[in-house]
Amino acid sequence: MASHRKPRTSVLTSPGGRRTAAGLTSAALASVTLLSQSADAAPRAPRPTIEEVKQKVDGLYRQAEVATQKYNAAKERADHQRTTVDGLLDAAAERAQKMNDTRRELGTFASAQYRTGGMNPTAQLMLAKDPQQFFDRSHLMERLTSRQQQAVSDYEEQAAAAARQRAEAGRSLERLQASQASLKASKQSVQQKLAEARQLLSRLTVQEKARLAELERQKEAAAKRKAEEEARRQQERERQRQQDGGGTAGGDTGGSTGGGGTGGTQSTKAEKALAFARAQIGKPYVWGATGPSSYDCSGLTQAAWKAAGVDLPRTTWDQVKVGQRVATSNLQPGDLVFFFDDISHVGMYIGGGKMIHAPHPGADVREESIYYMPIYGSVRPG
Numbered sequence: 001m002a003s004h005r006k007p008r009t010s011v012l013t014s015p016g017g018r019r020t021a022a023g024l025t026s027a028a029l030a031s032v033t034l035l036s037q038s039a040d041a042a043p044r045a046p047r048p049t050i051e052e053v054k055q056k057v058d059g060l061y062r063q064a065e066v067a068t069q070k071y072n073a074a075k076e077r078a079d080h081q082r083t084t085v086d087g088l089l090d091a092a093a094e095r096a097q098k099m100n101d102t103r104r105e106l107g108t109f110a111s112a113q114y115r116t117g118g119m120n121p122t123a124q125l126m127l128a129k130d131p132q133q134f135f136d137r138s139h140l141m142e143r144l145t146s147r148q149q150q151a152v153s154d155y156e157e158q159a160a161a162a163a164r165q166r167a168e169a170g171r172s173l174e175r176l177q178a179s180q181a182s183l184k185a186s187k188q189s190v191q192q193k194l195a196e197a198r199q200l201l202s203r204l205t206v207q208e209k210a211r212l213a214e215l216e217r218q219k220e221a222a223a224k225r226k227a228e229e230e231a232r233r234q235q236e237r238e239r240q241r242q243q244d245g246g247g248t249a250g251g252d253t254g255g256s257t258g259g260g261g262t263g264g265t266q267s268t269k270a271e272k273a274l275a276f277a278r279a280q281i282g283k284p285y286v287w288g289a290t291g292p293s294s295y296d297c298s299g300l301t302q303a304a305w306k307a308a309g310v311d312l313p314r315t316t317w318d319q320v321k322v323g324q325r326v327a328t329s330n331l332q333p334g335d336l337v338f339f340f341d342d343i344s345h346v347g348m349y350i351g352g353g354k355m356i357h358a359p360h361p362g363a364d365v366r367e368e369s370i371y372y373m374p375i376y377g378s379v380r381p382g
Contacts, residue, residue, distance in 0.1 A: 050211045057197045061360040064193035065344040068287040069315045071186035076314045081176035088169040190287050223369035227353025266382045270334025272308035277348050277356040280365045285358040295358045297346050310381050316346045323381040335380045339373040
């Protein structure tokens with residue numbers, strides 16, 4: 001007779017005395033293996049290409065420059081507010097001194113009144129040796145009363161002015177605190193962007209860094225070729241103007257385009273600004289710096305034109321509003337060239353399609369083609 005017994009399951013005894021089905025153990029091990037293989041097979045994020053890294057780093061540098069301009073603007077506001085607050089506090093101290101002087105004068109009047117008070121005019125007339133003496137004294141008292149009234153009026157006016165000054169100082173302090181908060185936020189933003197850029201670059205291998213440097217050289221070479229082409233075109237246009245009799249004698253580059261008869265003065269100022277800028281070549285870019293040992297882009301142009309006797313605002317956003325707008329084809333040495341749609345960078349044109357500028361953190365002040373970055377527009381200070 002055939003056996004109908006169920007197949008027996010092999011059972012293992014664990015060290016703790018518990019029994020485990022061998023079939024279940026095998027299934028569990030298989031599941032763990034499959035899960036491990038699935039985890040290993042999970043797609044990993046592809047390593048960015050060098051081109052993508054360069055684009056990311058360039059973008060971070062640009063964002064840092066925008067944040068730097070915000071920092072510069074906030075610092076300028078904070079410095080202005082600090083000066084205003086200091087002036088108000090000095091004025092309030094001076095006002096308090098005047099109030100103290102007036103208070104002492106009122107005290108003197110009060111003491112005099114106490115010493116001479118209580119004697120009516122009739123008694124004074126009866127005791128006076130000479131009636132004329134009484135009238136002289138009475139006239140003096142009338143004048144003294146007038147001084148008292150003026151002293152009280154002055155004190156009230158000074159007290160009201162002091163209250164207004166305290167209120168204005170309070171508002172100025174609030175604006176200063178807001179500017180300082182904005183300054184702190186902009187500083188943190190700059191530091192964050194630069195830290196991200198450094199982190200990206202630190203992850204590159206030696207070969208990748210070499211490839212990145214090669215891409216940079218290619219970009220610089222392309223910008224240089226474009227600058228040379230533009231320089232040749234400008235020379236050709238100048239020769240054509242000379243032939244047509246419309247150029248200036250000797251090819252003067254000192255503001256003959258739109259100079260309004262002040263080309264010589266403009267040329268002299270531009271030469272001084274350029275001489276200063278050239279002397280800064282090799283100094284490091286430091287965001288927020290205005291010299292003399294380091295600069296950011298707008299700090300360099302501000303310092304250069306200040307050396308020529310022209311005061312420029314601190315930020316690129318304000319510098320682009322100063323002076324005469326000029327087309328790229330009409331650029332002359334000393335003109336300021338601004339870049340990107342957000343006007344976050346500026347350089348000083350030196351001729352031949354080139355400029356002197358403070359590029360970005362990690363780079364020094366140098367000459368470079370103006371076509372290295374997209375041009376927003378240009379202005380001629382002076």
